[in-house]
Amino acid sequence: MTFKTIFASAAVAAIATGAFAASHSESGNPMVGGAAMFADKNIVENAVNSADHTTLVAAVQAAGLVETLSGPGPFTVFAPTNAAFGKLAAGTVDTLLLPENKDQLTKILTCHVVAADAMSGAIAGMIADDGGEHDVPTVGGCVLKAKMSGEMITLTDERGRTATVTIADVKQSNGVIHVIDTVLLPTM
Template identity: 75%
Template sequence: MKAIRIAALLALTAAAPALAENPMVGGAPMFEDKNIVENAVNSADHTTLVAAVQAAGLAETLSGPGPFTVFAPTNEAFAKLPAGTVETLLKPENKDQLVKILTCHVVAANAMAADIGKMIADDGGMHTIKTVGGCEFTAMEKDGKIMIKDGQGNVATVTIADVKQSNGVIHVIDTVLLPAM
């Protein structure tokens, strides 16, 4: 009887779809069957980003079907901005500017790191990324890491790549990307 239960359990396990293990982000597991917002709210490293997404009214959009590639700045990335910047952006009267900055972190595609790396290689070492917010950034690769140069010359490095979501992928970055002035 015990052997039959074990055999049944093994058969069920073998029939279950195999999901690759997503990396932990901000001390929390990231589940491939949850959307970008559902996962981001659990990351201790992305509380500022989550607050900004909510203040901008983008949570519903980023919970939608996508696909989206989100370059997700950490709390430390936001802390690099000049003092008071985040607080100012979170004010209701600055919502349009906040929406612009946040949507410049989103691409309407499901672009894994290998895909981005191939685009960089195919374009001779640099690839232009067009974002949902209308920004154009430059992706490049250095020492095996994907880097993105924003409209003001700041360079963000992807520190955790390929965090699969039900509606796209997150790449954690160490610098907030800003549109050209």
């Protein structure tokens, strides 16, 4: 399925969201970016509906990861919001979206993906079992440090940048999304 097809399907789904709001609220999945997130849709199908993740969706498309993140998984995606991308230095996102920077963009994005279906309770349990900090190896080869800050899970990247999970446990047909407030960066 192409990104345009997924995007068109998502647009139809977004229009229909109002009709499905009641059944969605019964599923227990949180709303993200003003949109219902459906557990029977994959990561890409849901992400394209979130008004808070348009930059992430554009980046996934530019990196050629749409097909991968639409696949069977399971995946845990730590999904930075548009505001998170806005914290990067001016011009960084535009530069990363250029075709000649595809490898660097892919590395950054895959450092937000874990090849497992890790709900927040499981992550919190691993943090507790490991004495307050748990190493999270990503598909991109980065190792994130997961900790608890009160009731919130935080992730620290290899550069010392810390992201907080602001919306946890958004179930997908091929894994789970945890919304984060900072872009995590690998060492380059």
